[in-house]
Amino acid sequence: MNVSEKKLTISSLANLAEILPFMLGHYPDDSIAFHCPGPNFIDGPSMTCPLPDDPAHWQQIAESAACNFMHYAQSKGQGLDCNIIIYLCREPRPGQTAEETAELLRPVADWLVNALTEHRGVPQQTIGLVAGRWWGFACDLSGCCEGEPLPALDDPNSVTAQLIRLGYSPGRRTSDIVQEFQPIDPASAPRLLQALKDEGDSYSRQRTQPAGQDAALAATRQLLEGAMRDFRDGATELADDIAARLIHGLQDNHARDHAFEFAEDDDLPHARRLWTYLARRCVAPFTGQAVPVLTALAWIAWRQDDKITARLALKQALTADPDYAMADILHDAVNQGADPQGLLAIVRDERAQRHKRTQHQDTTAH
Structure with a gap:
């Protein structure tokens, strides 16, 4: 009715x-x-x-x-x-x-x-x-x-x-x-703040090494898969160093695109909890690192037909970084009443292509 x-x-x-x-x-x-x-x-x-x-x-x-x-x-x-x-x-x-x-x-x-x-x-x-x-x-x-x-x-x-x-x-x-995705008070999480500093330095150093960007991306993808497995199994939090490394790793657009793959119906509630959790851990002075996490949260909220949360998360992301293209694209799509199934089809295709590349690399390596 x-x-x-x-x-x-x-x-x-x-x-x-x-x-x-x-x-x-x-x-x-x-x-x-x-x-x-x-x-x-x-x-x-x-x-x-x-x-x-x-x-x-x-x-x-x-x-x-x-x-x-x-x-x-x-x-x-x-x-x-x-x-x-x-x-x-x-x-x-x-x-x-x-x-x-x-x-x-x-x-x-x-x-x-x-x-x-x-x-x-x-x-x-x-x-x-x-x-x-x-x-x-x-x-x-x-x-x-x-x-x-x-x-x-x-x-x-x-x-x-x-x-x-x-x-x-x-x-x-x-x-x-x-309030659900606002950063927590950094004073209440000194170990998280230190982890964000340490992991940020480590991530930056890794990316400057030969083939470091590929290695950093592979590590982020592995952490993403592990975090999603944990949240599917009922986890509600991550170790500070893992959360910090994920936050920094998601600054890579390829890693963010991988994060978008957790958008099938069964994954929606778990992915939403994970992105919300990470967004709240983007404490000052690392609030700018929340932009890709907020964008991923908006994508999941849109998939759940929660356009209000999607718009609010995207508004916060674009306020922090007005030039963040994916947030801008999603913002236009949500406001114009587009069907998220269109983007979901693209995400599925990207996942299939990534799996093919991985299988090819494994075959070549052997």
Whole structure:
């Protein structure tokens, strides 16, 4: 059963506010969200755009996001005059009240309405979501629609209650999702930090030796295979020196491509745990080494149809290295709604070709 089999009744701005995490599949911290309601409201194209911390950039971000959403909605079959719901989500900063945060967002609502109207969109409502409360920025009545709490889960008129009774749950906050692959505190892992330094030096020295790059790649591949065997068998961690060597070894694109091979259905949960584990071990000052690991994590998340985690991991990877080609390719593919089976076919072919080369080398050696 899907949501469209049950007709949801959206009868208030509060309903519009509370349905957001069901509609997007996550709650977008510090973001602009757009939605063109379909026949059952929850259907239809949606898009989110992060709001940077500095409000000085918000007008430029808002106007660009509005234009991008109109192009995206049209690519999904919506006409230029599609009706649009705008959501502005932000949590108060230290020392800031929810009311102050909502007032900061109010001009963003005006910029978005103006930009969407310019591109022939039809803004219907603009809702602010701050600290579990909602504001209706299109409402001109003083004191109305200002800071109302979101309906309680046991409210019989709550859309959230309706959806939960039907077996649905709201998506997690983006901050909670991102936390799964954030580096741990280096102060809590001095042996890991030392291993990252030592293994990094060792890896660099090996690659400068004659045939050293091939030897380093072979060693990384062997470690990858061993780590995956361990995680398939239920392991949840690696020795610090092995984790460190894998992190450095995956900087080689050939090793990263090998990592992409662990994407068959049976391997998905184990590979995801391994990449998440390694990403969390890319502690400062080695956070930049997380880029290929985050890219591998995004690939697995995409294979699991978890596009939210894929996008967030790729965003972090591209923030660290905007020129990392594989992350850029995956980012475009996920956002354009491509089928991961296409890349999986390429990965399978690469694995088959690698096995043939290995067999040929073994035969030649004998």
